[in-house]
Amino acid sequence: MASGLKKNSPQKKEKDLFHVIHKVPSGDGPYVRAKHAQLVQKDPEAAIVWFWKAINAGDRxxxxxxxxxxxxxxxDRVEEAIEAIxxxxxxxxxxxxxxxDNILIDLYKKCGKVDxxxxxxxxxxxxIYLGEAFNGKPTKTARSHGKKFQVSIKQETSRILGNLAWAYMQxxxxxxxxxxxxKAQMIDPDANKALNLCHCLIKQARYDEANVVIEDVLQYRLxxxxxxxxxxxxxxxxxxxEAKQLQDIPLLSNLPGLSFEDDFVEALERMMNEWAPTRSRRLPIFEEISNFRDQLAC
Known part of the structure; x- marks a missing residue:
């Protein structure tokens, strides 16, 4: 009986409540101490020291x-973070x-490592093409602003393509x-990628096509x-x-062309088929890119 009272004592309840409020895991290992320094003491330098100790000790x-x-x-210790990962x-x-990988991409963005x-x-x-994303599952649970939601392979593919396109814009x-x-818009359209596409078209002096994209965003509820x-x-x-059209700027002759590596182009071309996840473990998710390349070469 005494042990039961001890188990449910006010001190234990208070300790449990502390962990819930501060979102700190229970225990006394280096990882727990790192989280305590990070979230409770608000001491990031001390937290890093304890995180290193946790890694060296094999603790989470x-x-x-x-x-x-x-x-x-x-x-702003981004380079150090990249090397650690x-x-x-x-x-x-x-x-x-x-x-x-997601954290590493974010760190590369932070320090401008576009390549x-x-x-x-x-x-x-x-x-994704090999069917190995999401640990082989069709969806994954993501978190944003404290809320959980499900992300499908199609949504993730469109998101990654959008990030890749943005990198090429840089x-x-x-x-x-x-x-x-x-290609990203064909899979899972959204306004942000559409407006980035519009920016690409403006940079190529293709103003009529850019106008169409903007109208799609404003009129078709994207x-x-x-x-x-x-x-x-x-x-x-x-x-x-409008300003660009008034200037009537001619199309520049030295616009950069597609500079994909050969192996990536070939892999991407194989992937450019209609979405058909039930056909095989491999997920062919895109359409043929060759028509675009032929048009651009003209």
């Missing part, structure tokens, strides 16, 4: 590595690799970005959840488009 290595990278990013991800289980982003995004597309390769944005922000951006692009 995948969580420690991911959380440490996030804290390092907050302290690349050096220690081999100690993490297979089901943690996808989230580590590294492109390589990793192509790798993620390859995993390299001023608007032709490649356009091709990829169009505005999405953040409608006001999207409408403002669309209106800004309209003004930019």
């Amino acid at each position: 290595v995948d969580s420690a590595l991911k959380d440490m990278a996030v804290v390092m990013k907050q302290l 690349k050096s220690f991800r081999g100690l993490c289980p297979r089901n943690a690799q996808e989230s580590l 590294e982003q492109i390589v990793l995004l192509k790798h993620k597309l390859k995993l 390299k001023s390769n608007f032709v490649a970005a356009e091709v990829i944005y169009r 505005l999405g959840s953040d409608a006001l922000k999207t409408r403002r951006r669309a209106e800004e692009l309209c003004l930019k488009l």
Whole structure:
């Protein structure tokens, strides 16, 4: 009886409530101490020290590595975070690799490593093609602003393609970005990618096509959840488009062409079929890219 009272004592209830409020795991290992330093003491430097100790001790290595990278990013220690993930991800289980890739892409964005982003995004597309994304499941649970929701393979594919196209935009390769944005829109259209596509078309002086894209966004309710922000951006692009048309700028002869690596082009072409996840474990998710390339070569 005494042990039962001790088990449900006010002190234990208070301790349990503390963990719930501060979202700190229970226990006394280095990972728990790292989270306490991060979330309760608000001491990121001390948290990093304890995260390192957790990794070296084999205490929840995948969580420690991911959380440490996030804290390092907050302290602008991005290069260090990248090296930590690349050096220690081999100690993490297979089901943690996808989230580590996502953190790594975010770190590459933070420090402007565009080429590294492109390589990793192509790798993620390859995993989808092979049926290995989401650990072989058709959906995964994601979290945003404290809310959980389900993401399908199609949605994830469109998201990755959108990020890949954005990376090519940072390299001023608007032709490649356009091709990829169009494929992303065929899979899971949204206003943000549509307006980025419009930007690509404006950069290529293809103003009529850009107008069509903007009209699609404004008239066919592609505005999405953040409608006001999207409408403002669309209106800004309209003004930019009008200014460009008035200037009557000729199409530049040195626009960058598609510079995909040969192996990636071949893999992407094989993937460019209609969505048919029931045909095989491999998921052919795109349409043929060759027509776009032939048109661009003309």
